[in-house]
Amino acid sequence: MSAHNVNPSGDEHAVVPHGEHAVVPADPIADPGLHHEELRLTDVDKKAERRAERQVAGMFALASVLTVAFIVFYVVVGIHPDDPEHGVNIGDVQVSNLTLGLTLGLALFLVGAGAVQWARSLMTSPEVVAERHELRGDDETRAAALADFDTGTEETGFGRRKLIRNSLLGALALLPLPAVILLRDLGPNTGPTPAQRKEHTIWAEGVRVLTDVTFRPIRAADLEIGQLVNAMPATFEDLPDHGPERINERAKSPVMLVRMLPQDIHVEPGRENWGVDGILAYSKICTHVGCPISLYEQTTHHMLCPCHQSTFDLSDNGKVIFGPATRSLPQLPIAVDSEGYLIAQSDFTEPVGPSYWERTR
Amino acid sequence: MSAIVNGAGKVVDFVDQRITASNWLKRNIRKVFPDHWSFLLGEIALFSFILILLSGVFLTLWFKPSMAHIVYEGAYLPMRGVGMSEAYATTLDLSFEVRGGLLMRQVHHWGALIFLAAMSAHMLRVFFTGAFRKPREINWLIGVVLLVLGVAAGFTGYSLPDDLLSGTGLRIIEGGMLAIPIVGTYMSSFLFGGEYPGDDIIARLYPMHILLIPGLILALVTAHLMILWYQKHTHWGGPGKTNTNVAGAPFFPIYVAKAGGFQFIVMGVIVLLAATIQINPVWLWGPYDPSVVSAGTQPDWYVGFLDGALRVMPPWEFYVFGHPVTMSVLIPAILLPGIILTPLALYPWLEQKATGDTREHHLLDRPRNVPVRTGIGVAFIVFYILLWIAGGNDFFATILEIPVNWITWFIRIGIFVLPPLAFWMTKRICLGLQRRDRDKVMHGRETGIVMVSPDGEFSELHAPLSQAAAYQLTWHERQLPSDPGPATDANGIPNPNYRSKRAQARLSRFYFGDVVQKPTREELEAAHHDGHDDTHRELPSGQH
Numbered sequence: 075m076s077a078h079n080v081n082p083s084g085d086e087h088a089v090v091p092h093g094e095h096a097v098v099p100a101d102p103i104a105d106p107g108l109h110h111e112e113l114r115l116t117d118v119d120k121k122a123e124r125r126a127e128r129q130v131a132g133m134f135a136l137a138s139v140l141t142v143a144f145i146v147f148y149v150v151v152g153i154h155p156d157d158p159e160h161g162v163n164i165g166d167v168q169v170s171n172l173t174l175g176l177t178l179g180l181a182l183f184l185v186g187a188g189a190v191q192w193a194r195s196l197m198t199s200p201e202v203v204a205e206r207h208e209l210r211g212d213d214e215t216r217a218a219a220l221a222d223f224d225t226g227t228e229e230t231g232f233g234r235r236k237l238i239r240n241s242l243l244g245a246l247a248l249l250p251l252p253a254v255i256l257l258r259d260l261g262p263n264t265g266p267t268p269a270q271r272k273e274h275t276i277w278a279e280g281v282r283v284l285t286d287v288t289f290r291p292i293r294a295a296d297l298e299i300g301q302l303v304n305a306m307p308a309t310f311e312d313l314p315d316h317g318p319e320r321i322n323e324r325a326k327s328p329v330m331l332v333r334m335l336p337q338d339i340h341v342e343p344g345r346e347n348w349g350v351d352g353i354l355a356y357s358k359i360c361t362h363v364g365c366p367i368s369l370y371e372q373t374t375h376h377m378l379c380p381c382h383q384s385t386f387d388l389s390d391n392g393k394v395i396f397g398p399a400t401r402s403l404p405q406l407p408i409a410v411d412s413e414g415y416l417i418a419q420s421d422f423t424e425p426v427g428p429s430y431w432e433r434t435r
Numbered sequence: 436m437s438a439i440v441n442g443a444g445k446v447v448d449f450v451d452q453r454i455t456a457s458n459w460l461k462r463n464i465r466k467v468f469p470d471h472w473s474f475l476l477g478e479i480a481l482f483s484f485i486l487i488l489l490s491g492v493f494l495t496l497w498f499k500p501s502m503a504h505i506v507y508e509g510a511y512l513p514m515r516g517v518g519m520s521e522a523y524a525t526t527l528d529l530s531f532e533v534r535g536g537l538l539m540r541q542v543h544h545w546g547a548l549i550f551l552a553a554m555s556a557h558m559l560r561v562f563f564t565g566a567f568r569k570p571r572e573i574n575w576l577i578g579v580v581l582l583v584l585g586v587a588a589g590f591t592g593y594s595l596p597d598d599l600l601s602g603t604g605l606r607i608i609e610g611g612m613l614a615i616p617i618v619g620t621y622m623s624s625f626l627f628g629g630e631y632p633g634d635d636i637i638a639r640l641y642p643m644h645i646l647l648i649p650g651l652i653l654a655l656v657t658a659h660l661m662i663l664w665y666q667k668h669t670h671w672g673g674p675g676k677t678n679t680n681v682a683g684a685p686f687f688p689i690y691v692a693k694a695g696g697f698q699f700i701v702m703g704v705i706v707l708l709a710a711t712i713q714i715n716p717v718w719l720w721g722p723y724d725p726s727v728v729s730a731g732t733q734p735d736w737y738v739g740f741l742d743g744a745l746r747v748m749p750p751w752e753f754y755v756f757g758h759p760v761t762m763s764v765l766i767p768a769i770l771l772p773g774i775i776l777t778p779l780a781l782y783p784w785l786e787q788k789a790t791g792d793t794r795e796h797h798l799l800d801r802p803r804n805v806p807v808r809t810g811i812g813v814a815f816i817v818f819y820i821l822l823w824i825a826g827g828n829d830f831f832a833t834i835l836e837i838p839v840n841w842i843t844w845f846i847r848i849g850i851f852v853l854p855p856l857a858f859w860m861t862k863r864i865c866l867g868l869q870r871r872d873r874d875k876v877m878h879g880r881e882t883g884i885v886m887v888s889p890d891g892e893f894s895e896l897h898a899p900l901s902q903a904a905a906y907q908l909t910w911h912e913r914q915l916p917s918d919p920g921p922a923t924d925a926n927g928i929p930n931p932n933y934r935s936k937r938a939q940a941r942l943s944r945f946y947f948g949d950v951v952q953k954p955t956r957e958e959l960e961a962a963h964h965d966g967h968d969d970t971h972r973e974l975p976s977g978q979h
Binding site for chain 1: 465466504510511515603609610615621625626627631632633634635674676678683684695696697699702706710726728729732742746749750758795828840843902957959
């Protein structure tokens with residue numbers, strides 16, 4: 075308390091910070107001292123006490139019954155189908171979940187409630203008071219501890235032997251490096267850089283545009299005005315089921331085909347031949363943080379990302395018209411092959427997905 | 436003596452002969468624990484964490500953290516023949532082929548939601564009552580770290596089943612990482628083992644989720660409790676309850692019975708929630724497919740504010756030396772957590788600066804008695820809730836039948852306007868409550884009995900407070916703003932510390948400048964004297 079003024083009246087509840095210039099007035103009300111709790115009903119009434127005792131024991135007993143019931147339900151309520159061909163019945167799973175959960179949950183709850191009730195109504199401990207002591211060690215102890223430390227430092231000569239000290243610090247500073255270096259192979263260590271990998275998808279010149287899920291080629295005439303079709307490159311089907319390649323491409327290559335009236339489309343210079351009869355192809359991966367985009371409003375040609383509501387105008391080169399995305403949806407230039415099916419003219423002309431440092435387009 | 440005590444006595448004897456346990460027990464077995472409902476919030480966090488550990492161990496017995504591709508042939512018919520990861524398939528197996536597996540999954544998830552909610556509420560309690568003040572700053576810092584670890588535990592767990600929602604969450608994490616200048620693509624590549632999503636991430640999150648993060652939480656919780664134990668719990672002031680003592684129930688048996696019982700109550704409630712309210716039915720979402728998303732899906736509540744911040748950012752990106760810097764992602768995903776956590780962690784020292792106070796504080800503040808701190812806390816809550824609303828802007832748009840863009844704009848503006856407004860309003864409310872307390876102490880409580888004097892004057896009878904009730908309203912410290920003192924001393928020599936003192940005094944004035952002080956002894960006496968012949972009449976004795 076040395077740094078503070080305790081007011082002259084000895085009132086310890088009033089302290090002025092840095093209060094060299096203030097006089098603190100006295101507290102209005104004196105501390106009347108600890109208020110002793112009144113007796114509980116169970117302290118004075120034998121009947122109430124016995125009732126409380128029965129309540130507590132009743133709760134513990136009921137908990138035992140429920141625990142046994144849990145085991146019974148575990149055995150009785152099966153979830154495994156008699157015939158594996160038929161699969162599980164969701165209703166059975168829910169009944170099992172409900173019965174097991176109710177019995178176990180109530181058993182736990184009653185054990186707890188019983189213990190609390192026991193403590194509240196029957197245990198006889200009075201309110202107790204303990205003094206607190208300042209946590210700081212006393213000056214003597216602090217001085218002794220400091221002296222011991224100084225002795226130790228003196229014995230090592232840590233301060234004097236600068237050569238040892240500095241070489242030790244140097245060695246210790248370097249030692250964490252292997253721990254960091256060892257993590258290097260978390261990512262691929264050969265081939266293109268992470269940024270270069272982002273620049274290409276499996277779309278390429280002449281790759282057919284297939285419907286997603288069913289993987290059928292699409293003719294221009296298959297799409298009606300206002301329709302939207304999710305699509306994948308034909309080369310996706312050749313990727314192996316196992317390993318990361320397939321799912322990685324799934325995160326980069328999906329496109330949406332939309333068809334609108336050609337006069338509704340505002341084409342940017344250089345993109346005049348990127349569509350086929352009002353059919354345009356855009357990346358399905360949001361340029362904000364990479365969610366797949368999915369909410370299309372036919373009449374306005376607006377495309378909304380359900381994750382963070384970035385909104386793109388598909389009739390205007392995929393420009394951002396609302397939300398946090400900062401760049402247009404990449405457009406895939408498409409054409410028609412000799413059999414009349416939609417194909418890609420090339421890969422995307424810019425990386426799909428969110429912005430990143432190395433990106434220049 | 437009963438057999439139980441004899442048995443316990445033998446154990447104590449065994450341990451005592453080896454590590455002098457009696458010494459520690461003698462000092463601690465009747466340790467005082469004060470009682471208040473708000474002290475239970477931290478206990479809820481602790482107890483739900485224990486249940487999460489137990490249910491989590493159960494889940495690990497079946498779950499396989501593998502992204503290996505398999506074709507599902509399990510018990511859940513709608514998914515048969517569908518290609519998926521082993522992680523997702525074993526999550527389905529846990530739900531449909533292990534009795535009680537679904538219950539344990541739901542206990543684990545409900546437990547996590549409650550764990551984080553209880554930690555947050557506990558932290559608010561500690562903040563609003565000033566329990567973070569010296570000597571408890573270390574425990575405040577541990578608490579901040581625990582909250583971060585809790586969110587990390589929750590998010591990694593959310594990602595493990597490899598269902599559609601967990602994958603979408605990871606995709607957003609990847610997008611956030613890519614926004615980090617210079618190293619973003621490499622960080623993402625290291626995390627995912629190459630391109631997103633790859634087939635490594637689940638096996639990498641798994642040890643974080645089941646070993647590293649819970650291990651750290653357990654270690655820090657232990658430290659948290661040991662410090663709490665050593666420092667003794669704070670308590671509310673009142674008759675006989677001072678800054679130099681602690682009043683309450685003895686650890687054994689009352690606290691053991693109550694806290695031990697509460698452990699079972701918390702576990703019971705979580706299990707009952709898991710029994711009756713479905714959570715994260717992953718079989719409905721389907722396995723993760725990066726090209727599929729469903730509208731209207733929400734992250735777990737504790738991530739909602741970050742998602743909301745991502746949603747309401749305007750599209751802001753600029754180029755530095757030809758490289759894009761995407762502020763619309765960087766600010767919410769990378770900077771915002773730091774912007775929130777840094778002042779949160781440092782707050783005890785900020786307030787110490789304002790009070791200039793280095794004493795120990797063991798009495799809790801009533802929130803009204805520190806109006807500025809309470810205002811700051813409420814402003815933060817409003818800030819957080821706004822971001823949370825932003826995280827559900829599509830949901831609110833549907834409910835209110837208004838365009839989602841309106842809500843986004845409301846948040847964009849409100850995030851700057853409403854927290855200061857909340858600060859101001861809260862502060863005014865606190866000052867009003869303080870004024871009422873002061874009036875009560877000075878003039879007693881209003882009785883509702885209106886008297887008419889022979890002259891036709893109306894006045895209300897006031898009943899004086901008992902000494903205990905009046906003390907209850909006046910035990911708190913009188914916090915006066917500090918005075919920097921004169922810039923020069925009597926001889927005209929400038930005070931070298933004057934500038935820092937003046938800055939400190941400004942901060943102090945901001946905190947305590949307009950606090951309504953409790954009456955002084957003289958003021959009280961004057962008021963009592965006044966009351967007998969003026970408007971504030973007191974009830975005749977016997978009527979109260």
